Amino acid sequence: MYLYMNGEVIKEEEARISPFDHGFLYGMGLFETFRVYGGHPFLLVDHLERLNSGLKILGIQKSLTIVEVVKALQPLLEKNELDNAYIRLNVSAGARGVGLPVEPYEDAIVMMFVKALPEAGVPTEKEAQFLKISRNTPEGPLRLKSHHYMNNLLAKKEIGTRTDVEGIFLTKEGVIAEGIVSNIFWVIDNKLFTPDIRTGILNGITRSFVIELAKKRGICVEEGFYQPEILNSATEVFVTNSIQELVAISKIDSLVLPGVNGELLQALHKEYRLYSNKLWSKKEIMELGGV
The missing domain is CATH 3.20.10.10 (D-amino Acid Aminotransferase, subunit A, domain 2)
Structure with missing residues (x-):
């Protein structure tokens, strides 16, 4: 399986984050899960509004646009040969030394994971x-x-x-x-x-x-x-x-x-x-x- 990480689509086994990433150390990270139906990311604008609002609260200096996310999503779906999929869009605060900072996080890590889903059916x-x-x-x-x-x-x-x-x-x-x-x-x-x-x-x-x-x-x-x-x-x-x-x-x-x-x-x-x-x-x- 391939995933997206900071501008690149890479094999999942190639993905690396620092052990000093504050998303790992202190939970300073947010994510959204959304579904792609026939290539369409349903309610993506709403997901990004919630994500960006939360990033601001956490002091993570990153704001994702719909153009940016769609541009990353399209090759990710193509590389994994998927048209109907589960997507997890994850933003982690990034590496910082051990300790609790008050300054904003400036080096966020953006990742997207994907899993195959069947076509939507009955309830x-x-x-x-x-x-x-x-x-x-x-x-x-x-x-x-x-x-x-x-x-x-x-x-x-x-x-x-x-x-x-x-x-x-x-x-x-x-x-x-x-x-x-x-x-x-x-x-x-x-x-x-x-x-x-x-x-x-x-x-x-x-x-x-x-x-x-x-x-x-x-x-x-x-x-x-x-x-x-x-x-x-x-x-x-x-x-x-x-x-x-x-x-x-x-x-x-x-x-x-x-x-x-x-x-x-x-x-x-x-x-x-x-x-x-x-x-x-x-x-x-x-x-x-x-x-």
Whole structure:
């Protein structure tokens, strides 16, 4: 497999970073994962806006443009002979001596990793369970998609090796937060609910896109602080991320749900599929008109 690193497409075994890279030593790095559909990087503008905003917060003096990323992405896809792919765009702070600096990082390392994905198809389904480990609080004013992933890794160990189960975090206050690698939604009385960003969750790109899709369809969306018992009244539950899209939940602990038979899940996924090979940003939804 080939990857992109600071302007070059190279074999993965040729990639090197310094042991003094602060992305490695202190977690000073951010990443975005997005999906390429038939060569199109879906919602890339939104991913770059979140990435660049986070880099500014961390004092990493790097800002990536869509032209720059597409220029790097095209030969990467060609070299790996891929048209449908998982992409991880990673920016690490770069090498600096041991210690905690206050000065900005000026030598960031930009990398892109790629994995093959099949053509997108029908919605998939998982079970879910509430985790014993709580969602940690963000390291700064809001949660960044950073190298700080121990909370997620410990949660994954709690779930075990099953790939058809998603763990759902609660905050230390006991309210619903998010999945290990996803945001969560549920339906009650034809209204769509999801945790508020102020719970400390990641403001997922697919989360934001699904909220816009729902509003466009005239569906009321409520964001708030919810105890787990609220899901006992839910008629549908699903989770979202940029690679798995919308994933239906068929069961949460002992609560049985309709899974992929959920009507709103099916409608939103169908519309998501219409846009996935053409949109650069969620702002384009209204410009394209109704479905």
